[in-house]
Amino acid sequence: xxxxxxxxxxxxxxxxxxxxxxxxxxxxxxxxxxxxxxxxxxxxxxxxxxxxxxxxxxxxxxxxxxxxxxxxxxxxxxxxxxxxxxxxxxxxxxxxxxxxxxxxxxxxxxxxxxxxxxxxxxxxxxxxxxxxxxxxxxxxxxxxxxxxxxxxxxxxxxxxxxxxxxxxxxxxxxxxxxxxxxxxxxxxxxxxxxxxxxxxxxxxxxxxxxxxxxxxxxxxxxxxxxxxxxxxxxxxxxxxxxxxxxxxxxxxxxxxxxxxxxxxxxxxxxxxxxxxxxxxxxxxxxxxxxxxxxxxxxxxxxxxxxxxxxxxxxxxxxxxxxxxxxxxxxxxxxxxxxxxxxxxxxxxxxxxxxxxxxxxxxxxxxxxxxxxxxxxxxxxxxxxxxxxxxxxxxxxxxxxxxxxx
Numbered sequence: 001x002x003x004x005x006x007x008x009x010x011x012x013x014x015x016x017x018x019x020x021x022x023x024x025x026x027x028x029x030x031x032x033x034x035x036x037x038x039x040x041x042x043x044x045x046x047x048x049x050x051x052x053x054x055x056x057x058x059x060x061x062x063x064x065x066x067x068x069x070x071x072x073x074x075x076x077x078x079x080x081x082x083x084x085x086x087x088x089x090x091x092x093x094x095x096x097x098x099x100x101x102x103x104x105x106x107x108x109x110x111x112x113x114x115x116x117x118x119x120x121x122x123x124x125x126x127x128x129x130x131x132x133x134x135x136x137x138x139x140x141x142x143x144x145x146x147x148x149x150x151x152x153x154x155x156x157x158x159x160x161x162x163x164x165x166x167x168x169x170x171x172x173x174x175x176x177x178x179x180x181x182x183x184x185x186x187x188x189x190x191x192x193x194x195x196x197x198x199x200x201x202x203x204x205x206x207x208x209x210x211x212x213x214x215x216x217x218x219x220x221x222x223x224x225x226x227x228x229x230x231x232x233x234x235x236x237x238x239x240x241x242x243x244x245x246x247x248x249x250x251x252x253x254x255x256x257x258x259x260x261x262x263x264x265x266x267x268x269x270x271x272x273x274x275x276x277x278x279x280x281x282x283x284x285x286x287x288x289x290x291x292x293x294x295x296x297x298x299x300x301x302x303x304x305x306x307x308x309x310x311x312x313x314x315x316x317x318x319x320x321x322x323x324x325x326x327x328x329x330x331x332x333x334x335x336x337x338x339x340x341x342x343x344x345x346x347x348x349x350x351x352x353x354x355x356x357x358x359x360x361x362x363x364x365x366x367x368x369x370x371x372x373x374x375x376x377x378x379x380x381x382x383x384x385x386x387x388x389x390x391x392x393x394x395x396x397x398x399x400x401x402x403x404x405x
Contacts, residue, residue: 044141191207233306
């Protein structure tokens, strides 16, 4: 296929001055596409008053736990250009906001559009297609670009529209109905919810998950011994309320069958204190370990030595960590009606549980404990097979084909 010029708009992209806990999903796609195409990324970040960053630094863990996502504690350099390679360039443009969640005005969006057009003209970059991630500020910017450039525009929705109704302004709905060429969704559940709420919109819709390095997934994992003396459970993620890490301890304490568990929590956050309190309350001191933040390879090593992965969080668009656990043959317990619903089929290649429900989680753990080693290895093998659909090469190429349609 002939090289394409791809323009990406995103409010989140890794770099200097960016909280390292922010998702890197857009960067993975940009870097993959740049291997055989020309890619220019416009990172349109929120630029808050200085007081906001001061508060963020002082109460980072508390605010992250309450809001359910990482908090920016500094701002990247405005109007900066980073040249990653001949094929990948990143512009940083600050969009002033008074508070998180503020929908940018048409005037502010147009100011960014003007900067983008000036920048691509200077680069002599003529985009074949433009794609934005997250509804705001991307929809307003893409709308302005489509009025001035003859290009296809696509946008990827990361959040359940029924939970983020205020973001669907008349201008955003007009863009989604009349201007956009294609709409991508980070999960099947988000796509279903969007189509329920907004049935009249563009015809071309597609699924846009993340992927793992091909060599991680192509390795074959042998049978696991799920009936070892100690059943090892692992949680990997931010220790914040919406991910319900401490609920795992409630479920185990409630379990009618008193099996021997070892629970490892990998991650950082305010909920570490809650985990410690419950560990003491339930006398689990010899069974619980909090490792904090560790390197990715160390996380994979921990998964290799575990049997069950649990994260029954809410507001989870798509969690690559679940796929990582599935590649290692773990029995994965994820949330129903969240990002993994549709990828995990309950009782087939994993289990689904209501977000934060320790009673249902307890029942699932009891069900797992009653299953034979052979039955659990069948689920484990099916989880591994499912994960093979999520290589970086496969998902990035399918994503690119969709936005070029």
